[in-house]
Amino acid sequence: MIRKPAGNPQNADVTVVRGVDKSQVFTDWVKTTLAEQKPDEEHPDLTVTQYDEKGQPAHRITLNRARVTRWDGAGLDASSGEPAKETVTIAYSEITIE
Template identity: 55%
Template sequence: MATGDSLAANRFSIQFGKFIAETVPGVTGLPLSSEALEAKQVDADGSLLIRKPAGAPQLNEITIRRGMDKSAAFTEWVKKTSAQQKPDEANPDLTIAAFDGQDTPVKRFHLTNAFACRWEGGQLDASASEMAKETVTISYEDLTIE
């Protein structure tokens, strides 16, 4: 890829370690944010200095769209990490990998201490000619981009 070219990613996977649990059509979000602090000080000349150091990291969220119950491994992870289940039994870290048209990984997003905080089933309509889809919202503490 030449300098300045945009990244073309056509396929995304959810991974636990090196194990690909599922391929998904889309992921939205992937923010990394922290609380913004403001510190006001006066220097030796009496001038006001305003600094904005980074504060505590915030929980961030992504949303994954997927076919309803497509992967048993990912569905089990969602169940175990949700507030009603046993998050200690599930691997709290996961990776979202982006692949180009030749199935070469072009970027990885490692989510630390992730857990499913919301699940929403799609519209169930017998007269519709589309696949049943669901969305899973995942909160995480830290994001590392590789």
């Protein structure tokens, strides 16, 4: 387990960049977290699992007392040819990497 360093908490935030509508559960969690202004100790833990090319779990990262601090939606530029993606910044109290 790694505790978030004291001092400048902005350095320890996690940023997730993903295609729009990849996970409805994650999208709902982002919306709920942004809407509710709870104290840090009331935020749930968030587990992110990275999969290898065979679809097997490769890494599991748990962010304790995770909360969304920023959300940037996908830009709507049809001429760019880039896929739509959103960026979510997540603050946390502790991190566990398996």
